[in-house]
Amino acid sequence: MAWTTPAPGSSATSPDTLAVETVGYQPLTGARKIALSYAPTGALLPSLGFAATAFAWDAPIYAASEVAWDLYQPPPAASAVLVHPDTM
Structure with missing residues (x-):
């Protein structure tokens, strides 16, 4: 299952990749928040304010x-080497 597959180790996340992922995520979620708040209200300015406020909270979270x-994730496993008992 997908959730049992180990993710890349923590060395894969650097401040640069974290910034790119966070900034890349925000336009998608911002557009979704604008659409979901504008659709029932029809008010653009409050919808933009909601998206801006959510951006300020969501990016650090x-x-x-x-x-x-x-x-949290466990360290990556060392490559498995099978040793036959007779060779020990």
């Missing part, structure tokens, strides 16, 4: 989540 998962 998203970045902290990425760092936390990197710290």
Whole structure:
């Protein structure tokens, strides 16, 4: 299953990749928030304000989540080498 597959190690997340992922995520979620708040209200200015406020909160939470998962995951397994008992 996909969730049992180990993710890349924490060395794969650097400040540069974290910034790119966070900034790349924000336009997608911002557009979704504008659309979901504008559709029922029809008010563009409050929808933009909601998206801007959400951006201010979501970016640090998203970045902290990425760092936390990197710290939480187990270290990558060493490559497995099978040794036959007769060769020991």
